[in-house]
Amino acid sequence: MGCFECCIKCLGGVPYASLVATILCFSGVALFCGCGHVALTGTMAILESHFSKVTSDHAMLTDVIQLMQYVIYGIASFFFLYGIILLAEGFYTTSAVKELHSEFKTTICGRCISGMFVFLTYILGVAWLGVFGFSAVPVFLFYNMWSTCATMRSPMANLTNIDSICVDVRQYGIIPWNATPGKACGNTLGDICDTSEFYLSYHLYIVACAGAGATVIALLIYMMATTYNFAVLKFKSREDCCTKF
Numbered sequence: 001m002g003c004f005e006c007c008i009k010c011l012g013g014v015p016y017a018s019l020v021a022t023i024l025c026f027s028g029v030a031l032f033c034g035c036g037h038v039a040l041t042g043t044m045a046i047l048e049s050h051f052s053k054v055t056s057d058h059a060m061l062t063d064v065i066q067l068m069q070y071v072i073y074g075i076a077s078f079f080f081l082y083g084i085i086l087l088a089e090g091f092y093t094t095s096a097v098k099e100l101h102s103e104f105k106t107t108i109c110g111r112c113i114s115g116m117f118v119f120l121t122y123i124l125g126v127a128w129l130g131v132f133g134f135s136a137v138p139v140f141l142f143y144n145m146w147s148t149c150a151t152m153r154s155p156m157a158n159l160t161n162i163d164s165i166c167v168d169v170r171q172y173g174i175i176p177w178n179a180t181p182g183k184a185c186g187n188t189l190g191d192i193c194d195t196s197e198f199y200l201s202y203h204l205y206i207v208a209c210a211g212a213g214a215t216v217i218a219l220l221i222y223m224m225a226t227t228y229n230f231a232v233l234k235f236k237s238r239e240d241c242c243t244k245f
Contacts, residue, residue, distance in 0.1 A: 017225040018090030022083045025218035029083075031211025032135065033076040035204040040065050042201035043138070050184055050192050051169050057179035079215075082124075086222055089117055093229035114230045121226055125219040132212040139209050141172060142202040149193035152186075162186045 044065055052058040093114055145167050152165050163186035169175060170182045184192055192198055 015087070015090030015093070015225065017221055018087050021218045021221035021225065022087045024214055024221070025079060025083045028211045028214030028216075028218055029076060029079045032131075032208045032215060033072045033211075035208040035211065036135070037069050037072050039138070039201045039204035039208060040069055042197040042204070045197050046192065046195070046201065047169070047175065049197075050188070051182060052175045052179040054180060058175050061175060086117060086121070086226070089114065090225060090229070093226075093232075114226065118223070118226045118230050121219060121222045125216065125223055128212065128216045128219055132209070132216050135205070135209040135212045138205045139202075141169075141174075142198070142205060145189075145198075146193060146202060149190055152190060162190075165189065 044062065047058060047061070048055075052061075148165060148167055152162050166183045166185035167189055168183035170177050170179060175182065
């Protein structure tokens with residue numbers, strides 16, 4: 001076997017679907033975790049400066065945000081390891097499916113591990129659909145505030161009393177109803193929209209939401225690849241597979 005044929009054979013064993021999914025998964029998780037962590041910090045700064053100036057009013061929210069930031073660390077670490085494991089499993093199953101090595105044989109243990117990854121990837125895919133939906137909530141809240149500021153400043157609005165335009169974050173359940181001031185109106189609201197914390201947090205939430213969506217797509221690719229490989233491995237493990245295909 002020449003060098004060219006050997007290279008072609010090696011390239012044939014590369015799980016391209018798993019490779020693309022791994023790159024997409026790493027990118028999506030990195031965007032979601034990195035941008036989400038910074039955006040949560042900026043959101044807390046906005047709330048403390050403009051909507052809830054009494055520390056006891058948002059003590060629980062502070063604890064929740066800190067907990068979410070620790071969870072983000074765990075998510076990043078878990079998916080870094082899980083992506084590498086799935087890529088390695090992709091190399092294993094692709095080599096077995098394509099029979100690149102004559103001595104390469106699948107075992108019951110190998111097929112059980114592949115089946116376990118199929119099940120776990122399905123569970124993670126469903127979970128990340130929920131994460132994707134949850135990450136869209138702060139985007140919606142910040143968009144409402146941004147659109148209110150844009151409407152207030154628009155010359156087409158022809159407003160006579162801008163102080164009547166308010167954004168009350170208490171109605172979203174972020175802070176309790178007894179928090180003071182709890183809302184921002186008129187010029188105060190406009191000043192909040194002009195702050196760097198608001199601008200940065202708003203766009204970081206958008207990127208984090210996009211990262212969550214990319215992770216969902218990556219897990220979907222993983223699902224298709226692992227399910228196909230597991231089905232072929234199970235089929236080829238039967239002695240009479242050639243007569244019942």
